[in-house]
């Protein structure tokens with residue numbers, strides 16, 4: 001592997017041959033404690049050194065460290081910190097960066113867990129949050145103020161597939177003295193390059209495409225070396241949501257095929273999106289790979305892969321959800337995304353507005369106009385595209 005190897009080659013050959021056994025593949029080191037010399041490592045996280053021996057599993061461990069280095073490499077970041085889940089990565093970063101009186105701008109439609117954390121715990125701790133439409137640069141410009149420390153974006157957004165222009169947001173945030181964090185879970189490193197476009201932090205829920213097989217939870221933040229050292233000390237060691245070595249091993253296995261899987265997910269999602277767009281029961285299809293996506297030009301400019309997640313609005317709402325759950329044979333009715341299996345899940349609009357999305361007035365009305373009774377979120381898996389389409393066709397008939 002050379003410095004200039006393609007991402008596809010780096011995904012396969014970037015995992016080092018294990019130095020202990022010369023194993024092709026990273027051993028799972030399940031130990032939680034490591035033998036050290038007296039005085040070699042400080043007992044408190046305050047004394048943590050960047051290059052120190054392994055000490056205690058919550059601070060870092062060999063299998064997880066290989067995964068961190070692989071993820072930093074794939075996103076062209078200097079370093080990375082892994083967490084037990086995507087939410088642990090997001091909450092760790094937000095709690096590390098923001099304190100009482102700070103202001104943050106957060107996407108007004110983003111993964112529900114992040115939206116609810118910001119509206120709940122962060123506000124209770126005295127952090128001022130403005131929820132904004134990050135696809136509207138004028139709205140972002142208007143929301144920035146002297147105390148703004150962070151702009152937190154997700155692109156494409158779960159579940160509306162709205163996009164944010166990372167380069168433009170980085171420019172706006174930096175001019176105002178704020179940092180930009182981008183949750184790039186749905187795009188993966190093969191679809192979007194947030195750090196190259198100017199973001200300071202990139203996050204992924206590794207539970208999704210990175211793992212890809214639906215058998216491990218994980219999350220990561222990638223960024224500059226000093227920033228990652230501070231995040232590890234403050235958020236990983238003290239909040240404690242460390243990734244297990246066995247999860248790291250499953251995610252390392254997933255990364256090898258991630259570029260190939262993303263191509264297959266995109267191929268399947270495009271076929272399904274085009275089928276749904278022609279279906280008489282379907283009112284709207286939201287997918288960044290379609291020419292009809294409201295930000296198709298931005299998708300062409302910033303996404304190298306449109307991913308496998310789409311949402312559609314169809315007549316029938318709840319009743320249709322029950323019917324799909326009963327009649328689909330290949331696609332499973334289940335939450336989550338980015339797995340080998342195709343999954344569909346109905347998100348009722350009024351539930352989203354009550355629990356997750358802080359939209360009011362005109363914004364709520366616009367959301368209702370787009371989402372109707374609710375969004376069917378469909379994560380297109382790795383099955384043959386024509387068979388996924390046939391399954392939907394028989395179930396929608």
Ligand SMILES: Cc1ncc(COP(=O)(O)O)c(C=O)c1O
Nearest residue numbers: 085086087111158185205207218
């Ligand atoms: C975009 C996005 N970010 C973060 C998360 C949270 O990740 P996890 O479920 O691994 O905690 C999710 C989960 O669905 C997600 O879709």
